Amino acid sequence: MSDDTNFSSSRRKFLGGAAVATGALATGKLVHAQAMPDPLITEMQPWQQYLGDGVDARPYGMPSQYEAHVVRRNVPWLTADSVSSVNFTPLHELDGIITPNGLCFERHHAGIAEIDPGMHRLMINGLVDNPLVFTMEDLMRFPRENRTYFLECAANTGMEWRGAQLNGCQFTHGMIHNVVYTGVPLRLLLEEAGVRTNAAWILPEGADASAMTRSIPLEKALDDCLVATHMNGERLRPEQGYPIRLVVPGWEGNMWVKWLRRIEVGDQPWHHREETSKYTDLLEHGEARRFTWVMDAKSVITNPSPQAPITHGPGPTVITGVAWSGRGTIPRVDVTLDGGANWHQARMSGPSLDKSMHRFYYEFNWDGSPLLLQSRAHDSTGYVQPTKEQLREIRGENSIYHNNGIQTWFVDENGQAENVEVG
Amino acid sequence: MKKIAFAAGALLVTTSIVAIAQEAPAPSREGGYGLGRTALPEEIAAWDIDVRPDGVGLPVGSGDVWTGEELFVDYCSVCHGDFGEAVGRWPVLAGGFGTLDGEDPVKTIGSYWPYLSTVWDYVHRAMPYGAAQSLTDDEVYAITAYLLYVNNLVEDDFELSNENFSEVVMPNEQAFFMDDRDAVELPLFSQDPCMTDCAETVEITMRAAVLDVTPDTEEDNAVEEVSAPAEAAPQETAPAGPDPALVAQGEQVFRACAACHQIGEGAVNRVGPHLNGVFGQPVAAHEDFRYSPALRGAGDSGMIWDEETLAGYLADPRGFIRGNRMAFQGLRSEEEIAAVIAYIQATGVSN
Numbered sequence: 001m002s003d004d005t006n007f008s009s010s011r012r013k014f015l016g017g018a019a020v021a022t023g024a025l026a027t028g029k030l031v032h033a034q035a036m037p038d039p040l041i042t043e044m045q046p047w048q049q050y051l052g053d054g055v056d057a058r059p060y061g062m063p064s065q066y067e068a069h070v071v072r073r074n075v076p077w078l079t080a081d082s083v084s085s086v087n088f089t090p091l092h093e094l095d096g097i098i099t100p101n102g103l104c105f106e107r108h109h110a111g112i113a114e115i116d117p118g119m120h121r122l123m124i125n126g127l128v129d130n131p132l133v134f135t136m137e138d139l140m141r142f143p144r145e146n147r148t149y150f151l152e153c154a155a156n157t158g159m160e161w162r163g164a165q166l167n168g169c170q171f172t173h174g175m176i177h178n179v180v181y182t183g184v185p186l187r188l189l190l191e192e193a194g195v196r197t198n199a200a201w202i203l204p205e206g207a208d209a210s211a212m213t214r215s216i217p218l219e220k221a222l223d224d225c226l227v228a229t230h231m232n233g234e235r236l237r238p239e240q241g242y243p244i245r246l247v248v249p250g251w252e253g254n255m256w257v258k259w260l261r262r263i264e265v266g267d268q269p270w271h272h273r274e275e276t277s278k279y280t281d282l283l284e285h286g287e288a289r290r291f292t293w294v295m296d297a298k299s300v301i302t303n304p305s306p307q308a309p310i311t312h313g314p315g316p317t318v319i320t321g322v323a324w325s326g327r328g329t330i331p332r333v334d335v336t337l338d339g340g341a342n343w344h345q346a347r348m349s350g351p352s353l354d355k356s357m358h359r360f361y362y363e364f365n366w367d368g369s370p371l372l373l374q375s376r377a378h379d380s381t382g383y384v385q386p387t388k389e390q391l392r393e394i395r396g397e398n399s400i401y402h403n404n405g406i407q408t409w410f411v412d413e414n415g416q417a418e419n420v421e422v423g
Numbered sequence: 424m425k426k427i428a429f430a431a432g433a434l435l436v437t438t439s440i441v442a443i444a445q446e447a448p449a450p451s452r453e454g455g456y457g458l459g460r461t462a463l464p465e466e467i468a469a470w471d472i473d474v475r476p477d478g479v480g481l482p483v484g485s486g487d488v489w490t491g492e493e494l495f496v497d498y499c500s501v502c503h504g505d506f507g508e509a510v511g512r513w514p515v516l517a518g519g520f521g522t523l524d525g526e527d528p529v530k531t532i533g534s535y536w537p538y539l540s541t542v543w544d545y546v547h548r549a550m551p552y553g554a555a556q557s558l559t560d561d562e563v564y565a566i567t568a569y570l571l572y573v574n575n576l577v578e579d580d581f582e583l584s585n586e587n588f589s590e591v592v593m594p595n596e597q598a599f600f601m602d603d604r605d606a607v608e609l610p611l612f613s614q615d616p617c618m619t620d621c622a623e624t625v626e627i628t629m630r631a632a633v634l635d636v637t638p639d640t641e642e643d644n645a646v647e648e649v650s651a652p653a654e655a656a657p658q659e660t661a662p663a664g665p666d667p668a669l670v671a672q673g674e675q676v677f678r679a680c681a682a683c684h685q686i687g688e689g690a691v692n693r694v695g696p697h698l699n700g701v702f703g704q705p706v707a708a709h710e711d712f713r714y715s716p717a718l719r720g721a722g723d724s725g726m727i728w729d730e731e732t733l734a735g736y737l738a739d740p741r742g743f744i745r746g747n748r749m750a751f752q753g754l755r756s757e758e759e760i761a762a763v764i765a766y767i768q769a770t771g772v773s774n
Contacts, residue, residue, distance in 0.1 A: 075638055080502070080512035081693075084552075110549065114678075123462050125471055131462035138458045143449035163629040167637040185449050192455040203473060209555040211548040213473060262470050270475050271538050273545040277530065280599060286524030288535075292602040296612075306631075334616070339625030343618045372625060382613045394608060398528050410627060419631035 067093075072103060075171055078159070083111040084210075086153065088174030091300070091322065092308040097148075097178055097350045097357045101232050104177035106239045107153055109210035113259045117243035120207065122189075122227070126265035129194030136243050139229065142184040147226065147249070148356040150324045152176040152295050154252035154279055157403040160388070164408075164419040167306035172407060172419060173298075176324070178357035180233065181247050183226030190221060190265070199265045203272075204246045207261035214255045215269035216248065220293075224249045227260060250326030250355040251293040252401070254279055284396025297385050298404035299323035299333050299360070299377035310415030314368035319346075323358045325379035330358040332378040337364070339372030339408060339422045340387075346375070371411040372422055388421065472556075474544040478589045481543065485584030486565025488572040494562055495569050497748060498551040501694055501713070507531070507573045517573040523598070533574025537596040539588065543567050553683040553694045554751075665765035673766025676759045679751070687770050695749065701728050702768040706744075717746035733764050 063070065074087040089105040106112075117136040125131040153175035159165045166172050190202075195218065202221045206212035216225070226247040228236065236242040241258025248255045254274055269275070269291075281289040301321035304310045310317060323330040329352045334343040346360040360375070377385040388405030410420040474480035496505055504510050507517030519529030528535075532542055547563045549555050558566070568583040571591065577583075583591070631637065664670075677686070683695035690697035696712040707714040707722035714722075721744050726732060735743045737760045739753045754760050 073638065075636075077512075077636065110552075110555070123466065123470055125462055125467045131467055132459040133462045133466065134459040141458050142456060145449050164631040165634055165636060167631045171637060188449060188451060188456070191451055192459060194455075205470075205473070209549065209553070211472075211555065213548070264471060264473065266475075268475060268477070270473055270544075271541055272473070273541055273549075276538065276541050276599075277532075277536050277545075282523060282528055282530070282535075284524065286528075287598045287600060288523075289602050289604075290599045292604065294602075294604075296604070296608075306637075334618070339622070341620065341622045341625055343616070343621070372627075376616065381609075383609060384612055384614065384616050386608075386612045390612070394611075398523075410630070420627045421629040422625050423628040 069093075070103065072105060072174075073170060075159075075166065084109050086155075086175060088170045089177050090170045090307075091174055091176075091302045092169050092305050094302070095320065095359070097322070097359050098232060099177035099179055099357075101179065101234065101237050101240070104151075104179065104231075104237070104240060105153070105175050107175070107253065108208070108239070109212060110208050112239045113206075113208035114238055115207060115243060115259060120243050120259075120261065122244065122260060123262040124189060124193040124265070125262065126203075127196040127199040127267060128190075128265050129196065130192075132189075132193045134189070136229070139184055139227065139244065142188050144182055144184050144229075145226065146180055146182050147224075147247070148178065148180045148351070148353045149247060149249045150176055150178040150295075150355065150357045151247075151253045151256055152298075152324070152326075154254060154292070154295070154401040157298075157405070157407075158400045160405075160407075160419075161392075161397045161399065161403055164421050167419050169300050169302050169305040169407070170307060173300040175253070176357070178322075178324070179231040181226055181228040182230035182233075183228035183244075183247055186225040186227055186246070186263070187222045189227060189263070190218075193265075195265055198267050201266050201269050203262075203264040203266060203270050204255075204257040204260055205262040205264070206241075206257045207259040212254075212257050212274065213270065213272045214257060214274055215272065216255060218265070220248065220251070248293075250295060252279065252295060255293065279401060281395065281399040281401050283394075283399060289399075292402055295324070295326035296402060296404040297323070297325035297327065297330065297377045297379035297383050299330075299375040299385055300407045301335070301373050301375050301409060304373070304411055304415065304417045305409055306417045306419055309417050310366065310411060313415070314366050317364055317366040319362040319364070319373065321346075321360055321375050323360060323375070323377035323385075324356065325377065325381075325383065326355060327383060328380035329354055329356075330360075330377050330379055333358070333360040334376040334378070335360075335362040336374045336376075337371050340374055340406075343376065368413055370413055371409075372420070373409045373411060373417075374406050376406055389423070472544075472548060474540045474547070476538040476540045478540065478585070481540070481585045481588055482560045483585050484560040484564050485582055485586075486561045486563070486568055487582040488565075488568045488577065488579050490562075491565035491567070491569025491572070494558075494566050496713075497715075498554075498558070498694070499566070501692060502552060507570065516570060520594075523595075531574065532570050533576060533594065535595050537593055537599050539567065539571070539591045539593055542570055543588075551694055664769045667769075669762050669765040670769045672758075673762035673764070674770075676754065676763040677766050679754075680763070683749075683751075686767065698767055699771045701771055702733070702764070704728055706732070715746065715748040717744050717748075721747075730764055733767070734760050737763065 070090050070093040072087040072089060074085060079085040086107040087105055089099060089103055120136055122134045156175035157172055160172055200218050202216050202218055203213055204216065228245050228247045229243065230236065231240060236245055241260065244260045245258045246256050246260050275290065281292050283289065299321055301319055303320050319335060323333045333346040335346045336343045344362060346362040348358060348360050350359045352358055385404060385406055391403065391405045408420050408422050409417045411417045502510055502513035503516050507515065509515040515529055516532050519531040519534035522529045523534060536542065543563055546566055547558065564583045568577065568581055571577040572579060572581065683693055684698050685691055685693060686698040690699050692709065692712045696709045705722045706726045706728060707718040737754050740747065740749045740751050
C-alpha cells in the first residue's frame with residue numbers, strides 16, 4: 001500500500017485509518033494528497049524523446065517486455081515427463097473472456113506434432129457409403145462457422161479433491177481456455193461420406209505419436225462439433241492441433257482430438273485407453289462412472305488470488321473471475337466475502353455465449369479485514385455450482401476428474417491470498 | 424437488424440440489449456459438395472488400426488508370456504519396471520487389486536481396465552513411448568499376454584491369439600456404469616441457494632500453504648528480469664566446440680532422436696540412454712542403461728563414439744551394429760548427420 005494514497009467518502013466512515021486530506025469531507029470527493037511532484041510527470045522520459053522500432057521490427061507482435069511473467073506454467077511433480085504432461089493458463093493475468101492463443105494451456109500425450117498442412121490428410125471411414133480423404137485445401141471449400149467455446153480438461157482442479165493443495169488459480173483452475181474457433185461443421189463432412197443407418201458412434205483419431213482416440217456419440221457429432229482450422233482468427237497453434245482439431249462444445253477437453261487425421265464411424269463405442277483407464281470417475285465404493293462428457297457449471301475468482309494479491313490496501317477493490325458451463329450460458333454468478341455466510345450477485349460483463357467463458361466483477365470497498373472469497377456460478381439450466389463438500393458426499397475423493405466445487409481464497413489483512421477450504 | 428434512430432425513443436431500449444446477427448448454420452447440400460476423394464482400401468488399412476472389446480479390428484496373430492517378457496524388458500521396463508510396477512511417476516501396470524475403494528486406489532490393467540482390447544489397442548497404437556507403432560502384431564500379442572501374466576490373470580504357459588482373445592474377461596469389467604449425474608446430481612444442484620445468513624460460523628479447515636507443493640513463483644524475480652534487457656546478454660567467450668550454425672541445425676535434426684534420447688542438463692535415460700558425454704566415450708558406457716548385447720559387444724571390443732562411428736551408426740543403425748535395438752531407420756543426408764553429431768558434441772555435458 002502506498003502511503004500517499006488515501007481514500008475517503010462522505011457517506012461512509014473512513015475505514016483505512018490514515019489522515020484525510022483537507023477539504024475531502026467538504027466536497028465529498030475522493031482526494032489523493034501528493035507532497036512532491038511526480039518525476040514521471042515533471043521529467044522527460046526516454047520514450048518521449050527518442051524514436052522507437054519501425055513497423056517491420058516486429059512482424060509477428062509479442063506482448064510488452066513488462067508482461068514477460070505472463071506465461072503458461074506447469075507443476076513438475078504432477079507427471080513423469082514433460083512430453084506427456086500439462087501446463088496451465090495464467091488466468092490471474094487475464095481479463096475479458098478470450099484466452100490469447102499463446103497462453104492457452106497445453107496437454108500433450110506424445111509432445112507437439114509438427115505437421116506440414118500440405119502433408120496432412122483427414123480420412124472418414126467405417127459405416128459410411130463412401131470413405132473419403134480430404135486435404136486441408138478441400139476442407140477450406142466447405143461452408144464454415146465461427147463459434148466461441150471454452151475447452152476445459154476433465155482433470156482441471158483434480159489436484160484439489162482431497163483438500164486445498166495448490167496456491168494459485170493458474171494451477172487450480174488453469175486447464176481451461178476460451179477462444180473463437182473457425183471450423184467446418186463435422187455434420188457436413190459426415191454427410192459428404194454418407195453415414196449409414198446403423199451408425200451410432202464416431203472415433204476421432206490424432207496424427208501425433210499417441211494416436212489419440214475417443215468414442216463420441218454420433219448425435220453429438222452431428223449436432224455442434226466442428227473441425228477447426230483457426231483459433232482467434234489465426235491458424236491453430238501447433239500445440240493446439242495445427243492444422244486441424246476437433247471441437248466438442250461443452251464436453252471434456254480430452255475429446256477435442258488435436259492433429260485430427262481420421263474419423264471412423266461405427267455402431268458401438270471403442271472403449272479405448274482414454275475412456276477406460278483414464279477419464280472415468282472412480283467413486284467411493286470402487287465403481288466408476290464412464291462417459292462423463294459434459295463439463296458441469298463452474299467458476300473461480302481470478303483476482304485476487306494467491307498469485308495476484310491485493311497490493312493497493314483498503315478502499316475501492318475489484319473482484320473478478322470467470323464462469324462457464326458445458327450445458328449453456330451463465331446468467332448469474334454470486335460472490336461471498338465471508339466464506340459463504342452472505343452472498344452478493346456479481347456483475348456480468350462481456351458476451352454471454354453458449355458454452356463459452358463468462359466474465360464477472362464484484363466491486364466493493366475493502367476495509368482491510370480478512371476475507372474468505374468464493375464465487376458460485378448459476379447456468380442457464382438452473383444448475384448451481386456445488387460446494388466441494390457436496391461433491392465429496394456423492395463422489396468421494398478418488399475421482400480425479402470433474403471437480404467443479406466452489407473455490408475459497410483466504411485474503412489476509414495485507415492482501416495476501418491463500419488457497420483454503422472452509423467448513 | 425433494424426437501425427435505431429438517434430431519438431428520445433431510443434433511450435427506451437435498455438443499454439443491455441445485444442445485437443445478434445442473424446446466424447444461420449453452415450448449409451448442407453443435397454448429395455454433398457463433391458469434395459474430397461474416395462479413400463483407397465490400402466489407405467484405410469494403414470490407418471484403421473483400432474480394436475474394440477468384441478475383437479473387431481484384431482489382426483491374426485499370437486504371442487506367449489515368455490516372448491512378451493523379453494520384449495517388455497527391452498522396450499517397456501525403462502518406464503514401467505520389469506514387472507509393471509513402474510519407475511518413478513510412470514504408470515503402474517500390474518497389481519492394485521482390492522484398492523479401488525480405499526484411500527489410495529492403484530488403477531492398473533489388472534485392477535481397473537475393463538477390457539483386454541484396450542491394452543492391445545493402446546500398446547499397438549502408442550507404445551513403446553517414443554517409438555509408436557514399431558511393434559509387430561505378434562509382439563503386441565506377446566506383450567499383452569505378459570501384462571496378463573504379471574497381473575496374475577493367466578499362467579506362465581499362456582499364449583494369446585486373435586482366436587482366444589475374447590475368452591479373457593477382465594476382473595473389473597462390471598464396475599463401470601454410465602454417467603448418472605443427470606439423475607443423481609442435477610436435482611440436488613438445481614435448487615435456489617441461500618443468499619444471506621447461510622452459516623453461523625465459517626472456519627478454515629485446510630490451507631494449501633501447509634502442504635507447500637505449489638511450484639516456486641518466478642514473479643518475485645520478474646521485475647529484475649524486465650529491467651535487465653534481454654539483448655544485454657551476449658556470449659563473451661569464443662565458442663571452442665563445433666560451428667554454432669551447425670549445432671543449431673543439429674538441434675532441429677535431434678527432434679527425431681528426442682523421443683527416445685535426452686541430452687543436456689538433467690538428461691536421464693528413457694527408451695534410449697541419455698547422450699551426455701557420449702561423444703568421445705566407449706560405446707554402451709552408461710552403467711545404468713540396459714544396452715542390447717550387440718551394443719555392449721561393440722563397446723567391449725573398444726569401439727569409441729567419434730565422428731566416424733557416429734556417422735556410420737546414424738546413417739544405418741541396424742547395418743552398422745547388427746542386432747542392436749535402436750528403433751530408428753537412420754538419417755538420410757550427410758549434412759543432417761554432421762549437424763546432429765555437432766549438436767551431440769556441443770550439448771552433451773558430462774554428467
